[in-house]
Amino acid sequence: MAIDLQEHIRIDTIHTALLTAKQVQLRILRLDQIHPLVSGNKWFKLKHNIAQAFGEGKASLLTFGGAWSNHLLATAAAAKALGLEAIGLVRGYHGQAQPTETLIRCASLGMKLHYLSREEYARKADATFLAGLQKAYPAAHIIPEGGDNTQGIAGAGDIAAYIPTDTNLVALPVGTGTTFSGIRNRLPAHMELLGFPAMKGGQYLAEKIRPNLQVTEDNWLLQDAYDFGGFARYNGELLTFMNTFFTLHNVPLDIVYTAKMMYGITDLLEKDYFSPGTRIVCIHTGGLQGNHAVRQSLQYA
Numbered sequence: 001m002a003i004d005l006q007e008h009i010r011i012d013t014i015h016t017a018l019l020t021a022k023q024v025q026l027r028i029l030r031l032d033q034i035h036p037l038v039s040g041n042k043w044f045k046l047k048h049n050i051a052q053a054f055g056e057g058k059a060s061l062l063t064f065g066g067a068w069s070n071h072l073l074a075t076a077a078a079a080k081a082l083g084l085e086a087i088g089l090v091r092g093y094h095g096q097a098q099p100t101e102t103l104i105r106c107a108s109l110g111m112k113l114h115y116l117s118r119e120e121y122a123r124k125a126d127a128t129f130l131a132g133l134q135k136a137y138p139a140a141h142i143i144p145e146g147g148d149n150t151q152g153i154a155g156a157g158d159i160a161a162y163i164p165t166d167t168n169l170v171a172l173p174v175g176t177g178t179t180f181s182g183i184r185n186r187l188p189a190h191m192e193l194l195g196f197p198a199m200k201g202g203q204y205l206a207e208k209i210r211p212n213l214q215v216t217e218d219n220w221l222l223q224d225a226y227d228f229g230g231f232a233r234y235n236g237e238l239l240t241f242m243n244t245f246f247t248l249h250n251v252p253l254d255i256v257y258t259a260k261m262m263y264g265i266t267d268l269l270e271k272d273y274f275s276p277g278t279r280i281v282c283i284h285t286g287g288l289q290g291n292h293a294v295r296q297s298l299q300y301a
C-alpha cells in the first residue's frame with residue numbers, strides 16, 4: 001500500500017460547448033481514484049508522516065479532526081493497512097445522538113476516538129497541550145489536523161509531478177493550505193496556482209500559506225467567492241451542479257471541497273476570467289466519503 005496507491009491516479013478531459021466557445025481546455029487530475037478511504041491529497045500529506053512514525057519506531061498515529069473529517073478517516077484506514085494503531089481526537093461533538101458515518105467507519109477500522117470539547121480542541125496546536133498529549137501517548141506520532149505539517153507539505157508537493165507540462169493554470173480546493181503550499185513549491189513557475197477556500201472569508205489563508213512558500217513569484221491566488229456560506233455549507237444550487245456534473249462527465253465531486261472549486265471554475269469561465277488558450281488542470285482532491293451527509297440529494301453518493 002505504501003507504494004502503489006499512486007498508480008491509480010489518472011487525468012480526465014472535460015468537454016463542453018462552453019469550453020469550446022471560450023477556447024479553454026479543462027482536465028481533472030483524479031486523486032480521488034487513489035483509494036476509497038485514503039483518498040486524494042490526504043494520502044500525499046500522510047505518507048512522510050507515516051514514514052517518520054516507522055522510522056522512530058512509533059506504534060500509533062494520533063491526529064485531530066471534525067466529525068466528517070476526510071483526514072481522520074484516511075489516517076484510520078492507512079494505519080490499519082500498515083499495522084499501526086490510530087487515535088483520533090474529535091472536535092466538540094455535542095447535541096447529536098448518532099455518530100456520523102465517518103466516525104463509525106473510523107471506529108470500525110480500529111481508530112480509538114476521543115471527543116474533545118470545542119475549548120479543548122482549540123488548543124490542538126498549542127505547545128503545552130501537545131507536550132501533555134505526547135506524554136499521555138508516548139508511542140504515538142502526532143499529526144496535526146489536516147496533516148498540516150512540514151511532512152504534509154513535502155508529501156503534497158509530489159502531486160505537482162502529475163500535472164502535464166503543457167498546463168498553464170492549476171486549480172485546487174483549499175482547507176488548511178497545506179496541499180496548496182506543497183504544490184506551489186514544486187510546480188513550474190510559469191503555471192499559475194488558483195485556490196478555492198472551502199471556508200468563509202478564506203483570503204486569510206494567504207497569510208498562512210505565504211511563509212510556507214519557497215517561491216517569490218506572484219503566481220498564486222485564492223478565489224474566495226465560492227464558499228457557499230462557509231465550511232461544509234451548501235445549497236440546492238451546489239447539489240444540482242454536482243448531479244449535473246456527474247451526469248455529463250461521470251466525475252463525482254464532494255460537497256465540501258471539490259464541488260465548490262468546480263462550480264467556481266465554471267462560473268469564472270462564463271465570466272471570461274480565463275484567456276483563450278488557457279489549459280487548466282483541476283485537482284480532484286478526493287473526499288467523496290463525506291457525501292454520505294447529503295446522500296439523499298445526490299445521484300451517486
Ligand SMILES: *Cc1c(COP(=O)(O)O)cnc(C)c1O
Pocket residue numbers: 040041042070071146173174175176177178179180254257258285286287288
Ligand atoms: C482535506 C481536503 C482538502 C484541503 O486540503 P488542505 O491541504 O488542508 O488545504 C481539499 N480537498 C479535499 C477533498 C480534502 O479532503
